[in-house]
Amino acid sequence: MRKLLIFLLVIGYAVGSEIRLLSQNFYPAGLNIIEIKNPENTKILIETESKTVYFPANSEKSFFAIPYACKKLAILNVIKDNRVIYRKFIRIKPKKYPVSRITVKERKKTEKILKRIINEYKLIRKILSKYTPKKFKETEFIKPVKNPKVSTPFGAKRVINRKKKSIHWGIDYKAPKGTPVFASLSGKVVLAKELFYTGKTVIIDHGLCLYTLYAHLSKIKVKENQHVKGGEIIGNVGSTGRSTGPHLHFGVYLCGERVDPDLAFRLKL
Numbered sequence: 001m002r003k004l005l006i007f008l009l010v011i012g013y014a015v016g017s018e019i020r021l022l023s024q025n026f027y028p029a030g031l032n033i034i035e036i037k038n039p040e041n042t043k044i045l046i047e048t049e050s051k052t053v054y055f056p057a058n059s060e061k062s063f064f065a066i067p068y069a070c071k072k073l074a075i076l077n078v079i080k081d082n083r084v085i086y087r088k089f090i091r092i093k094p095k096k097y098p099v100s101r102i103t104v105k106e107r108k109k110t111e112k113i114l115k116r117i118i119n120e121y122k123l124i125r126k127i128l129s130k131y132t133p134k135k136f137k138e139t140e141f142i143k144p145v146k147n148p149k150v151s152t153p154f155g156a157k158r159v160i161n162r163k164k165k166s167i168h169w170g171i172d173y174k175a176p177k178g179t180p181v182f183a184s185l186s187g188k189v190v191l192a193k194e195l196f197y198t199g200k201t202v203i204i205d206h207g208l209c210l211y212t213l214y215a216h217l218s219k220i221k222v223k224e225n226q227h228v229k230g231g232e233i234i235g236n237v238g239s240t241g242r243s244t245g246p247h248l249h250f251g252v253y254l255c256g257e258r259v260d261p262d263l264a265f266r267l268k269l
């Protein structure tokens with residue numbers, strides 16, 4: 001029995017030593033990287049007080065995100081062949097979010113517009129859930145505008161026309177109309193079209209279920225299925241869709257889970 005226990009401990013250690021956490025972005029909506037040797041049939045499971053999320057781990061370096069709603073503790077599990085091979089309790093660091101009050105002209109929502117909003121929401125969720133394999137050559141995210149000035153940070157509690165509406169799921173950068181917008185990383189353009197809320201919008205698939213979104217553009221300068229390099233111009237700042245003035249709304253997503261772009265910028269890929 002004792003021999004068996006020692007054997008199991010050694011096995012456990014060997015498996016554990018092949019997994020290495022490469023980041024400590026342990027905030028709500030924090031993007032993180034984990035290194036997993038032999039990642040076949042492996043997935044990452046994050047358990048929190050409010051929800052459980054899965055991330056694929058088909059690559060040696062894999063991403064996972066702490067859900068925004070997680071404010072205290074998360075349990076990181078690495079599961080291989082339906083067996084937990086690594087578990088870590090993560091204490092979530094506190095982060096404060098401001099309240100952002102804006103007034104916008106609400107367009108009357110006819111049945112046709114409501115249908116459009118629902119269809120666009122479904123389209124985006126479908127796009128953001130697709131996993132594309134990739135080996136990252138880049139080491140960091142590029143900020144999508146030069147000399148960025150944040151007007152509304154990620155996670156701000158939005159009050160629109162005096163009504164509590166939602167959480168602000170991206171960063172707003174104030175910039176004059178026409179300011180060039182850059183791809184944050186290399187990838188494939190998977191959406192380049194005008195949507196009801198986000199106006200002229202571009203979504204780029206960077207691989208490993210990581211996506212960036214650029215909204216309210218005045219001009220889109222890329223086409224769907226086009227490959228872009230990090231730093232390449234993909235459009236210009238504008239105020240299309242539901243917007244109060246020229247700005248870029250920049251969003252980062254991992255398998256549909258909202259990521260705080262500010263925390264993603266700190267990450268070494």
Ligand SMILES: [Zn+2]
Nearest residue numbers: 170171172249
């Ligand atoms: Zn925004």
